[in-house]
Amino acid sequence: MQFIPKAGASLTTKNVLSGAGRIKWMTREESRAPADNGWRIFSGIDTAGYLADTANLQIVDYNRLCEIEPALIGIWDFPVGTDLQLVDDDGIKILDNESGKQIPPENFYVPPGHRA
Incomplete structure (x- = not known):
């Protein structure tokens, strides 16, 4: 399914892809290849040891x-340097890890087909 045209690829963990762990942490780094959009997506159960094993990481659309x-x-x-976390308590919220503040809905990207 295409939500975002030409969205590129991201690095994520097999815990995210298998559903073993829910997405929790999102960071954006400088792109390392033309198709790389810089997003790094991790689950709430990913540990430092798990992340140290590159076999647990995968590039996906x-x-x-x-x-x-x-x-x-x-x-x-969101720009390079973004560091966020997804919180699901009484609805999904996205928090900026640096400030601890919730990202307001008006700051979110809206795909072209859904813009007013």
């Missing part, structure tokens, strides 16, 4: 991650 967690659609165009 960002739209595939949006299928798993639609909240990722809204953060797609």
Whole structure:
């Protein structure tokens, strides 16, 4: 399914892809290849040891991650250096890890086909 045209690819963990762990942490780094959009997506159960083993990481289309967690659609165009977490307590919220503040809905990306 394509939510975002030409969204590119992201690095994520097999815990995210298998459903073993729910998406929790999202960071955006400088792109390392033309198809790389810079997003790094991790689950809440990923440990430092798990992440140290590159066999636990996989490059996937960002739209595939949006299928798993639609909240990722809204953060797609956030800048390099973004460090966020997804919190699900009385509804899904996305928090900026640096400030601890919730990202307001008006800051979220809206795909072209859904703009007013």
